[in-house]
Amino acid sequence: MPQQPPTAQRPSQPRATAVLRILQLSDSHLFASEQGKLLGLNTEYSLCKVLDLVDQEQSAPDLVLATGDLSQDHSVASYLRFHDHMQRFKAPVYWLQGNHDLYDAMKKGEAAERIGPCVIDLASWRIVLLDSSIPRKVPGRFSPSALEFLRTALAEAQDRHLLVALHHQPVKVGSPWLDVQMVGNADEFWAEIDRSKQVRAVIWGHVHQVFETMRNQVKLMSVPSTCVQFKPNSVDFAVDTENPGYRWLDLYPDGRVESGVSRVSGVTFEVDYSVKGY
Secondary structure, X not given: OOOOOOOEEOOOOXXXXXXXXXXXXXXXXXXXXXXXXXXXXXXXXXXXXXXXXHHHHOOOOOEEEEOOOOEOOOOXXXXXXXXXXXXXXOOOEEEOOOOOOOHHHHOOHHHOOEEOOEEEEEOOEEXXXXXOOXXXXXXXXXXXXXXXXXXXXXXXXXXXXXXXXXXXXXXXXXXXXXXXXXXXXXXXXXXXXXXXXXXXXXXXXXXXXXXXEEEOXXXXXXXOOOOOOEOOOOOOOOEOOOOOEEEEEEEOOOOOEEEEEEEOOOOOOOOOOOOOOO
């Protein structure tokens, strides 16, 4: 994987005065088979339900970010199918790796969508996509080259506002069993973020729940999974009754960020607690 991927720009840039609509999808956990289930839920079915909701609610997003764990079994077939689902969007779709993903499988064949790490310059904004994954490990950690990439991306942003996206949470979300999986060297990440006065928001997946807070005037936000949700503030592993969903973000020319979460309804399943070692 290249150490310093080039800046990626949308072919037709929005007007400098336009509000950018960004969609975040995450943690689809697809399998090679369309019948694959995670904790008892068919992940193909739940992703399709979320995408149908997106079609109803979002007419023309400027960018779609898929922030990791697109596959559960890191099979080429699962990535090809995810790629096919993303063809409904006219906007560019960028992928990030999660702890269940493997880069070599992601990039094969048609599944070679735009894959981070990279930077995306849109109007008055720069979106920085970072790889927080360790191959075949659950917790996150930034390599020295990833931190250097972040440092360069922030320094070369000029006067653009900044949105940073990754897979693992860079702060504790209040669930001890999940928080041992957060970015292991988050202090080094925040040292880079704190040097910049232009970072407006940091978003991530992995936690299968909504978490929102502020840190030094920077919005921090996670996103629901498109499949199973994890119960917030749980000491041990626990599945929530909330439905799958996605996050939308509006990025304003003056640096404001507005965001919300939308969920499907009616997704019910019997939790298979025999599954261990998420």
